[in-house]
Amino acid sequence: MSSMWGIDPGLIYLNHGSFGPTPLMVRESQREWSHQMGANPQEFLSRRFEGLLEETSKRLAENLVTVGDNLIPVENATQGMNLVAQALPLAAGDEVLLTTHEYGAVKRLWQKRTQARGARLVQAPLPLPLESSRQVVEALLGYANARTRLIVVSHVTSPTALALPVEEICRAARQRGIAVCVDGPHAIAMREVNLSRLDCDFYVASCHKWLSAPLGTGFLYVHPRWQAEMRPCIVSWGGTTCGRPPSWKDEFLWLGTRDATGYLAIPAAWEFLQQYGLEKFRGETHDLAAYARERLLSCLRTEPLSADSQEWYGSMVSVPLPDTVDVPKTWTGLPHPLQTRLAEQYRIEVPLMKWGHRMYIRVSCHLYNEASQIDRLCDVLRRLL
Ligand SMILES: Cc1ncc(COP(=O)(O)O)c(C=O)c1O
Numbered sequence: 026m027s028s029m030w031g032i033d034p035g036l037i038y039l040n041h042g043s044f045g046p047t048p049l050m051v052r053e054s055q056r057e058w059s060h061q062m063g064a065n066p067q068e069f070l071s072r073r074f075e076g077l078l079e080e081t082s083k084r085l086a087e088n089l090v091t092v093g094d095n096l097i098p099v100e101n102a103t104q105g106m107n108l109v110a111q112a113l114p115l116a117a118g119d120e121v122l123l124t125t126h127e128y129g130a131v132k133r134l135w136q137k138r139t140q141a142r143g144a145r146l147v148q149a150p151l152p153l154p155l156e157s158s159r160q161v162v163e164a165l166l167g168y169a170n171a172r173t174r175l176i177v178v179s180h181v182t183s184p185t186a187l188a189l190p191v192e193e194i195c196r197a198a199r200q201r202g203i204a205v206c207v208d209g210p211h212a213i214a215m216r217e218v219n220l221s222r223l224d225c226d227f228y229v230a231s232c233h234k235w236l237s238a239p240l241g242t243g244f245l246y247v248h249p250r251w252q253a254e255m256r257p258c259i260v261s262w263g264g265t266t267c268g269r270p271p272s273w274k275d276e277f278l279w280l281g282t283r284d285a286t287g288y289l290a291i292p293a294a295w296e297f298l299q300q301y302g303l304e305k306f307r308g309e310t311h312d313l314a315a316y317a318r319e320r321l322l323s324c325l326r327t328e329p330l331s332a333d334s335q336e337w338y339g340s341m342v343s344v345p346l347p348d349t350v351d352v353p354k355t356w357t358g359l360p361h362p363l364q365t366r367l368a369e370q371y372r373i374e375v376p377l378m379k380w381g382h383r384m385y386i387r388v389s390c391h392l393y394n395e396a397s398q399i400d401r402l403c404d405v406l407r408r409l410l
Pocket residue numbers: 042043101102103104127128131179181182183208209210211231
C-alpha cells in the first residue's frame with residue numbers, strides 16, 4: 026500500500042490526521058488538470074473554470090448527501106471557518122459556545138471575533154471518558170443560554186481524536202434556536218457525513234486530511250437559510266466569468282487568479298477510496314487504531330478518553346502520556362522535544378499534543394499503516410520513557 030502513496034519506505038508515518046499524503050493516482054489526476062490548464066490557460070480559466078468547479082462541487086456533494094450549490098470551494102477548513110465568523114451577526118453580550126476539545130486555531134479565531142464584538146467565548150468541558158451521546162449533549166447544551174448565537178463543535182476532535190455525536194448536538198441546538206457550525210476536517214472519508222440528515226447551519230472541512238485529496242482543498246457547506254448572509258473575506262470581481270445567472274456564490278468562486286487543480290482532483294480521491302471500499306477502509310483503519318490504543322494504554326499505563334467503540338473514535342486515536350512527560354507552559358507551535366526525537370532518531374512521525382495540563386500522543390492509521398509500526402512505536406516509547 027505505501028508504494029501507492031509514494032511514502033519514504035524507511036519512515037513510519039503515523040500523522041495522516043495533520044498532513045495526509047496524497048495517493049499517486051490522485052496526484053496524477055491533478056497533474057492531468059494542470060496539463061489541460063497549461064494547454065490553454067485563457068480558455069481554462071475564463072471559460073471552463075467556473076463550470077469545472079461547479080461540477081466538482083456537485084460530485085463532492087453527492088458523497089456528502091447534499092447539493093453542489095450549498096458548497097463553496099475553500100483552501101482549507103481554516104478559510105471556511107473564517108467565512109462563518111464573517112457571516113455570523115454578533116452583538117455585545119452574545120455568546121459563542123465551543124467544547125474544550127476544539128482545534129487551537131479555531132479557538133483563537135473565535136476568541137478574536139467575540140472580543141472584537143464585545144461578545145463572549147464560552148468553552149464547555151465534556152464528561153470523560155465519553156460513553157453516552159446524551160451525556161455529551163447535556164454537558165454541552167448545559168452551557169447554552171438565550172444569548173448563545175452559535176455552537177462550534179468538531180465532528181472528530183483534533184487533540185483528543187474523539188468522534189462527537191454531532192447529529193444529536195444539532196438536533197438539541199435546533200430545538201433551542203441556536204445555529205451550529207460543525208468543524209469536520211477529520212470526518213471527511215473517516216466517518217459517514219450526511220449533511221441533509223445533519224441539518225447543521227455550516228460544515229467546514231479540509232479534503233487533504235482523511236480523504237487524501239491534494240493540499241489546499243476544502244469546502245464550506247452553507248445551509249440555504251444562511252446563504253444570503255455570507256460575506257467574502259477576500260474581495261474580488263464578485264461575478265461570474267462564464268455568464269451564468271447570478272448566484273449567492275458569486276463572491277466566493279473567483280478569488281483572484283489561482284490554481285484550483287487540487288480541488289478538481291477531489292473526485293479522484295473519492296474514487297481511490299471507493300475502489301478499495303469505503304466501509305472496508307473505515308473498518309480496517311479503525312481496527313488498527315483500536316490496536317494502537319490498546320498497546321499504548323498498556324505501555325504508557327494511562328486511561329482512555331472514551332469507551333472502546335467505533336462510535337467514539339475512528340481511524341485516529343489519542344492517548345494521554347504519563348504525567349512525567351514535560352508539558353510546555355505555553356504552546357508555541359514548536360513540536361515537543363519527544364516528538365522531535367521520535368522523528369529524528371527513530372524516523373517515526375507522530376504528533377504529541379498539549380491538551381489541558383497534559384501531553385497526548387495521537388496516532389493516525391490510514392491504509393498504508395500496519396500493526397508492526399505500532400509495535401515499533403511502543404517499543405521506542407518504552408525505551409524513552
Ligand atoms: C478539528 C480541526 N479543525 C480545523 C483544522 C484546520 O485545518 P486546516 O489547517 O486544513 O485549515 C484542523 C487541522 O488539523 C483540525 O484538526
